Amino acid sequence: KQEVTQIPAALSVPEGENLVLNCSFTDSAIYNLQWFRQDPGKGLTSLLLIQSSQREQTSGRLNASLDKSSGRSTLYIAASQPGDSATYLCAVRRALGNTDKLIFGTGTRLQVFP
Amino acid sequence: NAGVTQTPKFQVLKTGQSMTLQCAQDMNHNSMYWYRQDPGMGLRLIYYSASEGTTDKGEVPNGYNVSRLNKREFSLRLESAAPSQTSVYFCASTQRSLNSPLHFGNGTRLTVT
Numbered sequence: 001k002q003e004v005t006q007i008p009a010a011l012s013v014p015e016g017e018n019l020v021l022n023c024s025f026t027d028s029a030i031y032n033l034q035w036f037r038q039d040p041g042k043g044l045t046s047l048l049l050i051q052s053s054q055r056e057q058t059s060g061r062l063n064a065s066l067d068k069s070s071g072r073s074t075l076y077i078a079a080s081q082p083g084d085s086a087t088y089l090c091a092v093r094r095a096l097g098n099t100d101k102l103i104f105g106t107g108t109r110l111q112v113f114p
Numbered sequence: 115n116a117g118v119t120q121t122p123k124f125q126v127l128k129t130g131q132s133m134t135l136q137c138a139q140d141m142n143h144n145s146m147y148w149y150r151q152d153p154g155m156g157l158r159l160i161y162y163s164a165s166e167g168t169t170d171k172g173e174v175p176n177g178y179n180v181s182r183l184n185k186r187e188f189s190l191r192l193e194s195a196a197p198s199q200t201s202v203y204f205c206a207s208t209q210r211s212l213n214s215p216l217h218f219g220n221g222t223r224l225t226v227t
Contacts, residue, residue: 009204032212044218101172102159
């Protein structure tokens with residue numbers, strides 16, 4: 001059974017720091033891995049999607065890496081800002097019947113203080 | 115550009131009452147999903163619909179039914195609500211392409227007393 005774990009569960013950092021969020025998964029038979037952001041009371045917004053054949057993806061100050069063989073992904077946030085405060089979730093996409101599904105981690109709650 | 119729209123945003127039910135959560139997407143996506151989010155448990159898949167006219171059970175389907183009314187709309191029904199169904203419910207959609215990202219609605223916060 002696929003399990004997805006995120007460490008740490010919560011993180012509080014001062015503005016300007018570079019930080020790394022971790023995601024690990026137990027089954028490497030995945031199509032891709034997505035990182036999402038969730039603001040309080042809101043839905044999930046897709047940040048980055050890394051295909052199983054890729055090693056990393058970048059968008060602005062965000063960089064996500066994928067090591068499928070070891071079952072790990074990291075989300076690197078450069079020069080953090082208070083506006084980055086949110087919960088970050090990773091999810092792996094794998095086959096399910098005639099379609100596919102995302103299996104989510106429980107998230108890392110990030111607070112960036114001025 | 116609405117994306118995925120869920121209604122209602124909030125709902126309080128008494129045990130045994132029924133209700134339907136509505137979801138509509140305007141992105142011409144084939145696949146649609148219903149998730150519930152509970153503290154410490156992440157998002158869990160309730161039901162999904164790979165295409166118009168098909169629905170299948172996910173991880174936690176007990177106590178729920180769904181209808182894929184057309185390509186745009188995918189509703190979730192609670193026939194007899196229980197306190198264990200207190201949760202935040204999210205609808206999501208995506209293209210059939212495996213490397214298309216999921217798009218989520220803003221959720222429905224349901225409390226069953």
